[in-house]
Amino acid sequence: MKILMVGAGAIGGYFGGRLLESGQHVTFLVRKRRADRLARSGLVIRSPLGDASLPSPPTVQAHALDQPFDLVIVSCKAYHLPQVIDDMAPAVGADTAILPLLNGMRHLDLLEARFGAARVLGGQCVIAATLDDEGTVRHLNRSHGLTFGERDGSRSTRVQGIAQAMSKAQFESRLSGAIVQDMWDKWVFLASLAGITCLMRAPVGDIVATPGGMQATLGLLDDCRRVAEATGHLPGEAVLQRARSVLTEQASTLSASMMRDLEQGGAVEADHVIGDLLARGESCGLDLPMLRLAYAHLKAYESRRSRSAAS
Ligand SMILES: NC(=O)C1=CN([C@@H]2O[C@H](COP(=O)(O)OP(=O)(O)OC[C@H]3O[C@@H](n4cnc5c(N)ncnc54)[C@H](OP(=O)(O)O)[C@@H]3O)[C@@H](O)[C@H]2O)C=CC1
């Protein structure tokens, strides 16, 4: 199976690197700076579950992309997706499957609008990873799950082929018969985690140790849960119970990748992860005070960030 990994950042570098390490035919679609870095230093993964060092990983830049791939895995940030869609288009042929790993849901609509619903699978990953100043992929915890599937739940030949291709790679892959609900389950959890850790500039353990921290966290989770319910995607009670327990765990050092981005002064997926959830809920007539606060906070951060970039 010919796989194009779009992006070689934290997620693309990790899962693409693991697939390459297992002998799969993987090419990374990258921009010039990352292409130069990968040519110079290789793709390096530092992980508590095993390091990998892959010299000269195959890369291609958009201008040179001229053939279809069997599988295109999309691992960019949401705010780069419109450009990515243009750049990856030559890799999408009649039989190409597209597997996005972005957080949130709206990217499915954008990919579908450009490439047609039939090509777009559902997908998500559970991992904490980042790219350090040397371009090394730093895996920060012991989770590395990647779940994917047909959005109609069917076990098509193509998803079984992807399951087979991923089976030997050093991560936990899972073919799901309910990937859209899985994505909603993750979105409810992630929007709560990202919203609260960004608002409080602190990991879960520090937040729940404050007066009012636990109530704020659970209030935000409840807003996110109500949006999922109103739009027909209510997570099951076991999923919600787990979210409550992870989000209120004493002394937990867990934070969202969005908080890592924000603390480094980087761009954040405010509209995609928080704003879109808020908009969906408000269009169902819900009042969502904690979600509105989390979104206002991120938009204020974005304004301040763009003002300081301009000066
Ligand atoms: N990091 C994490 O722990 C987790 C992240 N996620 C989600 O995964 C998604 C990706 O996040 P993450 O990997 O952290 O982000 P990164 O910023 O680390 O990586 C994204 C990569 O996309 C590349 N990119 C952007 N535009 C293009 C383009 N036109 N052509 C080629 N490459 C491009 C960037 O390359 P360049 O270097 O050129 O800018 C960058 O390296 C997000 O939606 C995030 O929310 C989900 C679970 C956990």
Ligand SMILES: CC(C)(CO)C(=O)C(=O)O
């Ligand atoms: C839910 C979590 C923490 C793990 O995958 C994540 O997606 C993120 O930090 O962006």
